[in-house]
Amino acid sequence: MDSINKTGIFNKNLSIPKSNSQLIIKPQYKITLKKHKVKGYSKIDTYTILVNISTYKSDKLLTQKALSQDITLTIPLKNGDRILEYEILKTMNSLFNSISTQI
Numbered sequence: 001m002d003s004i005n006k007t008g009i010f011n012k013n014l015s016i017p018k019s020n021s022q023l024i025i026k027p028q029y030k031i032t033l034k035k036h037k038v039k040g041y042s043k044i045d046t047y048t049i050l051v052n053i054s055t056y057k058s059d060k061l062l063t064q065k066a067l068s069q070d071i072t073l074t075i076p077l078k079n080g081d082r083i084l085e086y087e088i089l090k091t092m093n094s095l096f097n098s099i100s101t102q103i
């Protein structure tokens with residue numbers, strides 16, 4: 001914090017209080033390719049995306065919530081990596097948001 005406060009960007013010094021909680025939140029995910037098909041210059045892939053959030057306090061599991069979803073994507077055979085990454089991350093984000101409201 002001292003290095004941020006010394007920059008002079010802020011009118012007041014920032015102070016972030018330390019957390020008194022011993023709670024640990026552990027997000028996890030698993031992506032599995034279920035089906036792969038090539039058609040012309042495209043590939044049609046079906047993925048299963050599983051996301052999980054576990055909360056612990058002093059190494060004791062308190063809660064664990066998980067959701068999974070299958071998605072089918074049609075992307076170009078060449079240079080489709082960014083599209084694939086974007087679509088998977090978008091789905092993961094939606095699943096994590098759904099779980100986080102349940103904890």
